[in-house]
Amino acid sequence: MPELPLVDAIIQYTKENNAPFSMPGHKSGRGFLETTEGKNLYDNFIKGDITEVEGLDNLHHPEGVIAEAQKLLSEFYGSKKSYFLVNGSSSGNLAMIFSSFNEGDKVIIERNCHRSVLNGVILRKLRPVYVKNKFNNIYNAPISVNKEHFLQVVNENKDAKGIIVTYPNYYGVCVNLKFIIKEAEKYNMKVLVDSAHGAHFGVCEGLPESAVRLGAHMVVMSAHKTLPSLTQTAYLHVSDKADIDRVDFYVSSLLSTSPSYMLMASMDYARFYLDKYGKETFESLLSTANNYRKKINDIGFFHVISKKELIENNLSGLSNDIYDLDESRYIINIPKGYSGEKLLMYLRDEGIQAEMSDESNVVLIFSPFNHEEDFEKLYQVLCKCNIEKIKNEIGSSEIIICDLPNIKLLPYEVLLKEKKSVKFEMSEGLICAEAVVPYPPGIPIIMPGEVYSDEVIKAIKYYDKNKSVVLGVKNGCVKFV
């Protein structure tokens, strides 16, 4: 074993000098180096990694420069109050859930939610009711929520205290948040939005509207995913409907009392960048992305999905359900029989870092620090791709979308019971003790308290075979109670 396994691997990775089409949004530091203000910060990051000394305020009791920076953040996004989160959107999701709901509350949750939301459901002892996500058979990917199904769930659960929505999802697809908020308000339900991938929304015309501006009760955004901010940074925005004292308590409880000034400074900078340069640079990015989408689509094998065809062309009769698409990322779709995973590996071998893949798609996330050279490199590499090499050897298979499993126990009730392991093929009829979540895209196949079914087992087998990281599966075994 090397003496510094993680350090060595990271340094090795940086030497690859890949075109950065993955998170974080600063793209190997460019986001700092390309402005005077950012360069100044970049040069002082480590030296400025300091503790709460006089003049630098205290995140858990802000009265000075941190209070000012959070005020500017709040003004920019149009919230009642905004918070710097040094523990990512995960901590924001937990803080939203803990401060908005009480134990035993029924909450409507999009099944396609982040793992941290599901952890929140367990820790806060909520009674989840799930809204299924719709699956697009043409693109072989989960895309949005069916309006009729959503309305049905709401109507059957008018006693729910709130709705938790992902906006946008990992693919950049946005549900009709305005519509959801309008429905929720009829029954006095709160709408909490995991907008981890939407911190840049609303900064220019071509992008979807920001979840805060659409009137959500509380919104979490990752700063690092699409903005020039360090990994693990996020913003929490609350509206005037929230109980600020409760939010203060839970946010503070879930964040280190030794918060990193590097992380906090990068969040201050990211807001500044968006405010000062964002409109122009994101417009320019969208224009470049648009040009290269056409060029890539002209190659004839790869297909980058556009907002127009997904929404305006009313593909699969989905126009009612999809609200918008973030075109500052690419979903590169490939024909059935080919492997998204292999395409991602091919790109990496050719010096291009994509964000993630599923069987039929590779997702690339851009920021204004991806310039034309990056896109041109991507285009050239796709042009010369030997498609024989990215064939799906194990045979193409339809992605397995299982129905929501039956619920036997609430998620938190499972936590105290003794857990056992079983080969997942043998789990039918048993009660799940640990969520099974393929990563990416991070949508749970089964949650604690739900019952393993034949369908669930098939879905686990699908992801296991496709070599995704599948949380909750270890040596082919899953946990049950």
Add this chain to the structure above:
Amino acid sequence: MPELPLVDAIIQYTKENNAPFSMPGHKSGRGFLETTEGKNLYDNFIKGDITEVEGLDNLHHPEGVIAEAQKLLSEFYGSKKSYFLVNGSSSGNLAMIFSSFNEGDKVIIERNCHRSVLNGVILRKLRPVYVKNKFNNIYNAPISVNKEHFLQVVNENKDAKGIIVTYPNYYGVCVNLKFIIKEAEKYNMKVLVDSAHGAHFGVCEGLPESAVRLGAHMVVMSAHKTLPSLTQTAYLHVSDKADIDRVDFYVSSLLSTSPSYMLMASMDYARFYLDKYGKETFESLLSTANNYRKKINDIGFFHVISKKELIENNLSGLSNDIYDLDESRYIINIPKGYSGEKLLMYLRDEGIQAEMSDESNVVLIFSPFNHEEDFEKLYQVLCKCNIEKIKNEIGSSEIIICDLPNIKLLPYEVLLKEKKSVKFEMSEGLICAEAVVPYPPGIPIIMPGEVYSDEVIKAIKYYDKNKSVVLGVKNGCVKFV
């Protein structure tokens, strides 16, 4: 308001070029720059701020380089399993509490515990029984736990499920952890140790023994406080008595699913540094600190407390209670009538950053990256100090140590009730709704559910007057239910 309030303040601070006697342990980057391996990491920190790409493993499902790095960490400290925490010791304290105790459990807690432990008590709905801390009248500081008092609390609460101890405290004073563990084992109580300030313990002979080696059930250590690691990094060590599945779940729930590779890499490096260089460099540090302690004490006004006088000389009959003192930090004690806070400000004006102050002391934290130049600068600055300037103008006052307030409600019961505000002078008899914690040193005066007394009010007044940051007090008001 400036456009970048936090960034500007940090950059301004770095320009002061203070001798770094505060956290973090890398001391303005020196801890990386002074070794070949660290320099290599330093040069790649921002470029290496990347997401979970192929080859870099996944903190929430470690099977590659992160698993290897955590294994080396575990081997070095002698634990059953060790974890990288990217959300500080705060997240480790919560994870220890959640995985070790169930709701309603009675737990014995040193009152001098960190705020995150108290948050854990609330969130986990524990029934806390507090052990008072002993106060040293000569040094005007809280120092340890009285053995008889401790035994009495244990004997009266044999049904407690565990004991939570701070080892060492902010001043470097160590309770007799070996004794506490032996007592706890008699009643099958778990011992959880907040060793945030003790990550370097045991690396050379002059330092106290590591809490892990002493047999604690679970131990949290801040990597950033005394080791060359970035702020907000911590280690969690668990023994073979812990339920690893539960620990895995809670650790994962409390950490960002986008953990910073910068933070993780610095934790890998800090363990490596300690293993490869720690014995020699900490020995050298202790020797330098020892020499300068004598020189500073010879000045005649300042008094740096030594292990010998605190323990061996049996000051105040405390020999039974104190186990050890970490001499890799200074408690600079000054005579009554002078202000620790003013001394800290004087040092800062002269280019020396201390860690914290109370009325009678200034605490400085060292690491092997504080070389003789730093100590010499400190010595010179103390030599030329005009002691008239650090007189306590508001008149010296005995620090107010109030007895533990009466408990009317359990901490978590308070959380759901409506809170009101009142001037703290008017709070007598009311039930506290929000902990009042002077920072530093972070010891709560009153906890939610406890009753404001005349003594409590005097203690709040004391800290308010002495200009500490007092969490829970806003515009002279405290919260009650």
